[in-house]
Amino acid sequence: MITKIINGVSFELKEDFDFDFLSEYGRVFTVFYKQDSGYLCFGVQDENKKLFLKMAGAATLESNVSIDEAINRLQSTVSVYEDLRHPKLIDMIEHKEIKGGYLTVFEWFEGECMGKQYGFFGKFISLPLEEKLGIYQDILLFHKHANECDYIAIDFYDGCIMYDFITKRTMICDIEFYRKKPVVNTWGRMWGSSRYMSPEEFQLGTEIDERSNVFLMGATAFQLIGGGIDRSFDKWQATERQYLTALKAVNAEKGDRYQTMNEYYEAWNKA
Known part of the structure; x- marks a missing residue:
């Protein structure tokens, strides 16, 4: 060394x-x-x-x-x-x-990274609900755009989210594993934080598709606004309608989630 x-x-x-x-x-x-x-x-x-x-x-x-x-x-x-x-x-x-x-x-972006390894995760989680909803909306807008460009988000987690606590601006970084559709799981356990990953990202040979990214967006909502991997309503900070929307998104069965990113985006904004 x-x-x-x-x-x-x-x-x-x-x-x-x-x-x-x-x-x-x-x-x-x-x-x-x-x-x-x-x-x-x-x-x-x-x-x-x-x-x-x-x-x-x-x-x-x-x-x-x-x-x-x-x-x-x-x-x-x-x-x-x-x-x-x-x-x-x-x-x-x-x-x-x-x-x-x-x-x-x-x-260069004058902000802090939400990744737990950088020491600001608690500061993010302690933000007022309206600020966290704004951050989440920015995350949704970017991933709606990525989907429209035929990309699947892989390895998105806390460390990809940056926020300027003064100007209240959100930026996304570290998207190196995002891939053009179609994407098939050839690894078994794919890259990523398990707190954000869909069941199919642990299953060799399964397709990672738009519904996988619906799961990702639901899991992100629970990380920002709920109890993380504890997805009980007791830990949820927003409305019940928003909770039920995010909960449907993280259904273990693909067929029981929202079937497109646009469908989830519209359901979340209505909620």
Whole structure:
């Protein structure tokens, strides 16, 4: 293990890497290096703006994939971000090969991540109900858009939700596993947080379709507005009609859920 220091910011790697490319974008003010994805992420700033840089190629401490796999996966995300451009999705500005790896460059968003690993989950859950309903509406709008672009949302969870507590803006990030339809479960237990995953995402050979994303949106409602995996009405903070709508969405049987994202979206807004 080695410790690197760039512009006074330190982080750890398994082995050294050439980070000369960073100076092109400004001074590093923060580094995210403890993800298991194999990516290394930097916040950089020049005289005019901040940027978020995500790169693959360095040997990160907690990676659960090979360096080549991380590079190939990061390259494959480019088309996903380009296809799904949306006002609620972090904008990819640039992507390119670097010495020993690959780099993607995003706009910087002045917000906090809901992911439990970042320490702000409790702050999200403690927000007033109306604010949480607004965040959820933004999440619904983006996934309605993704569905209209023929994409299935895979591995969406707390860590994909960012929120600026001052301006009350929501943004979506980390959509790298979203895939074009049709999608079949070839893994058994797919990527993702079990709190958000439909039963078919644990079953080898099953189709992951629009009804799977209906389940995802229902599970997201329970994470934000209810008791998480405890889907009892006692833990629910909104109306009974909204509760029953979300509960139908997370039915274990596909045929008993809302059959399309539009159907769920309309039912939720009516509720």
